[in-house]
Amino acid sequence: MTAEQLIFLIVAAVTLVAGISVVTSRNLIHSALWLILTLFGVAIFYVLLDAGFFAVIQVIVYIGAIAILFIFAAMLTRRVMQDTGPQTNPNWWFGGLIALLLFAGIAFVLINWQGFSSLAPELANPSGRINQLGLALVSLDQYVLPFELASVLLVAGMIGAIFVAGEKKQ
Amino acid sequence: MIPLSWYLMFAAILFCVGMYGVLVRKNAIAILMGIELMLNSVNINLIAFWRYRSSDGIAGQAFAIIVFAVAAAEVAVGLALIISIYRRRSSVVADDMNMLKW
Numbered sequence: 001m002t003a004e005q006l007i008f009l010i011v012a013a014v015t016l017v018a019g020i021s022v023v024t025s026r027n028l029i030h031s032a033l034w035l036i037l038t039l040f041g042v043a044i045f046y047v048l049l050d051a052g053f054f055a056v057i058q059v060i061v062y063i064g065a066i067a068i069l070f071i072f073a074a075m076l077t078r079r080v081m082q083d084t085g086p087q088t089n090p091n092w093w094f095g096g097l098i099a100l101l102l103f104a105g106i107a108f109v110l111i112n113w114q115g116f117s118s119l120a121p122e123l124a125n126p127s128g129r130i131n132q133l134g135l136a137l138v139s140l141d142q143y144v145l146p147f148e149l150a151s152v153l154l155v156a157g158m159i160g161a162i163f164v165a166g167e168k169k170q
Numbered sequence: 171m172i173p174l175s176w177y178l179m180f181a182a183i184l185f186c187v188g189m190y191g192v193l194v195r196k197n198a199i200a201i202l203m204g205i206e207l208m209l210n211s212v213n214i215n216l217i218a219f220w221r222y223r224s225s226d227g228i229a230g231q232a233f234a235i236i237v238f239a240v241a242a243a244e245v246a247v248g249l250a251l252i253i254s255i256y257r258r259r260s261s262v263v264a265d266d267m268n269m270l271k272w
Contacts, residue, residue, distance in 0.1 A: 002171065004172055012176075016180070016183060022207060023188070023190055023195065028197060031200060031203055035207075038207065045214055046214075046217060049217050049221045053231075054213075054217060061242060062206075062241075070199065070206075072249075073252060076253055077253065077256045095190055095194040099186040103182055103186040116174065116175045118174050118222055120222050120225075123221070132228050133228050133232065136228045146236050147232075147235075150236050153240065154239055157242070157246050160247050164251055165251075
């Protein structure tokens with residue numbers, strides 16, 4: 001077992017425990033904090049996959065913005081669901097069953113695929129990848145249209161969020 | 171060397187955990203957290219397939235960037251909706267949001 005595999009296994013175990021805690025912990029603030037740990041684990045996976053740019057983006061966007069937004073929302077709506085009462089639906093076992101069945105299906109499909117246990121090829125020019133990604137996102141014959149659509153979506157989401165959550169003056 | 175299967179199995183487990191959260195939790199904010207877990211596992215899959223199967227191109231990374239943008243927009247709008255509903259009905263339980271049901 002190489003050092004890389006050891007790091008992977010440790011990070012995977014921590015991330016999965018944190019992810020399960022996100023969906024099972026009773027206190028919503030605790031859920032948000034566990035979510036931050038999960039997102040950090042995913043960022044480490046990006047580093048292991050030679051996508052360092054995505055690890056940085058993960059920390060900035062997910063942990064810096066989205067997780068903080070979750071904590072704010074949990075604080076703003078805290079009074080109603082204090083830590084009393086059940087946090088899950090009465091038929092939670094049915095949801096668990098569906099999740100297990102989905103995992104069994106995904107695992108079945110993956111194991112029958114012949115490229116399942118392939119190893120990583122040598123990455124050519126690893127330091128020029130950010131440059132390549134930036135050029136691909138703005139060049140006309142590659143991904144400029146999805147990129148601009150994502151910008152429009154973000155602006156629309158921002159305006160919509162301000163409009164929906166803003167105080168209405170009658 | 172880490173085989174591709176490890177990443178795929180990890181992403182599958184994380185996706186199922188997130189889906190369990192979406193299906194089971196009562197609090198709408200917790201449901202959004204489950205959606206975040208699912209989006210993250212999809213992103214791991216995209217980057218892992220880019221690294222292991224087509225690392226000459228850049229398509230997998232471009233897809234992942236789009237997923238990031240969509241996730242950010244989705245969380246902003248979703249939490250705004252939840253706060254707005256909380257203001258009107260003093261509830262964040264998904265079962266109580268039945269104003270459109272008849």
